[in-house]
Amino acid sequence: MRPKLKFLDQALIERIVSEALDLLATLGLEVQNGNAAALLGDHGAGVDIAKGRVTLPESLVLDAVKKAPSGFELFDVLGNRTHDLSGDNVHFTPGSSGISVLDSETGTMRTPVTGDFVRFTKLTSRLPHIDAASTAFICSDVPEQIQDSYRLFLCLLYGEKPVVTGAFTIESYRLMRDLQIAVRGSADALAMKPLTIFSVCPTAPLKWSDVTAQNLLDCAADSVPVEFISMPLTGFMGPVTLVGSLVQHTAETLSGVVLSQLANPGTPVLYGGSPAAFDMRYETTPMGAVETQMIDCAYSEIGKHLGMPTQAYIGLSDSKALDAQAGLETSMGATLAALAGINSISGPGMLDFESCISCEKLVVDHEICAMAKRMEQGIEPKDDFPARPHFEEMLEEGHLLISDHTRKHLRSEHYFPGPVIERANLSRWREEGSTTLDERARTEVSRHLSEYEPSRLNEDARRELTRLMTTEAARYGMDELPARDGD
């Protein structure tokens, strides 16, 4: 049996959805993008130009929900299937769009540059339980206008995994699409085998900004999957209660579903989000708060009830260092998310309210992800019945170390963590240098980086990626991209 976490009963889910439908039909949305407003208007939405609001009749929303796929697949740069985002399948991806990196040497946060991004992407490519890459942070050594697309370029060049990403402007989308086409060969091939997921974020409450709405329409036109990132902040930009925030999240996310399915029926979507239990003492948006994580798991239940695959920013920490708080918040989130069956879990490697990325944290979190995945597989009998023969063998041999049953199931039944998790006895731990988690994580990062193998993406595609990025950089005054090792 797959263990399954539930916070909401059926009646509560239905009530939340019906309240959200009522919000959409009566108060409606503020839509700041003309194309999106026109599209909604053409399909029966009420467009009140004077008030600047668009109301969505219930039938329009329910129709869109029906058209939204119940799942979709992702493929790596080589075209191999890596993700089946359906059912309760769980996949992890590093947190994205950080502002800083935690420097491995000094342990302090600083502004990232290209070298940091390459390092992080190489590391991600080495970790089997981190299923996708992400455009994890911004490189400050390229012009602002290309800082969003440049991250995708580096991900596609140094890693093979699909990428969770997003554009910061309307203009950036074009290059970010072309980079993907460079990998796949054609727009059709890209539509057949999605390579990325784009974050599109409605603004609380019930608003679609020009940028976000256009990004959504553009992705839909190309059948590029999107994840809706609605962010109610409890008691501030959202009701203080978890149920109230869920109503808002449902309404905002459903409005995204409507836009995507009107723009291109069947556009792959993730019912996602990054709500936060707003901290009224510090004016912050904690991702490690238990209530944040409860809202995440609960909206995932609603998304599943509506028949869509889900996503959340969970499994990350608000701590500023790789410390016990980082471990506890990340593992609580990752565990809950895996038990809730959230299909794409964004967060590993991240600290400081979605602001900071750490390589060392990623290798620690990788173990958390692996354990969460193991747990999610649940407890199943494996040649266990009848039980008596195993016990007869144990009594006869004195142990089961070399029994067929042990040898057959040892490696699949148990997850053996890598060296960052300390499981030696005290004397051996001392003999091996009495290392701390931080030291072991640093050693692991170095080992992975030294064992990194370049992406197998073909030379033509690599050249085209570089040509596209170099041309774009030149438009903004940078004639040569920053030097990267190995090139």
Add this chain to the structure above:
Amino acid sequence: MSILETIASHLERGEHDEVRALTETALAESIDAATVLDEGLIAGMQVVGEQFRKHEIFLPDVLMAAKAMNAGLEILEPHLSAADIKSQGKIVIGTVKGDLHDIGKNLVGIMLAGAGFDVIDLGKDVPPERFVDAAAESDANVIGMSALLTTTMPSMKTVVDLVKSRGLDGSVRTVIGGAPVTEEYANEIGADGYSFDAANAVECVKRLVEG
């Protein structure tokens, strides 16, 4: 407890109806309006600021107290001389061009207004010229800018430079904030102040206005 202390303690609890009624009573008892302001309302607000910094009370409590302060001020205003009610200063605030994050900026605006500043909120995605034009037109003392994206921070420098090139740097000070913004960045671009949260922004703007 004197009536002024009672006003202060109701203000601390955010009880605006009581503050309004007691302010009227104090005036009826011929207590000087400026004294009610200083020893009742402002004294209460100072306690609130202190309690918030120590996390004894939360953001909604501060905002309720500010609302109570305003209720009392409305009663006092007709009785105060121009010098007594002088606004703390005028600040033009907004989120910089290309950036749609306005939650932090709004909070800073609310707290500044609560602290008695005249706040002109230009909204989000504000082009550099608009900050400077608005400050010049309204005779503002301070321009406050917020950025949450690393990609939009350079717009802050453009504003700081514009303030200088238009010769306004004698009269208009600049303050910046937002998740990716740091004190070092403020120094680097020549902004006059940096703040990391709303209460800190109030202190910073006060310092800048007092010069």
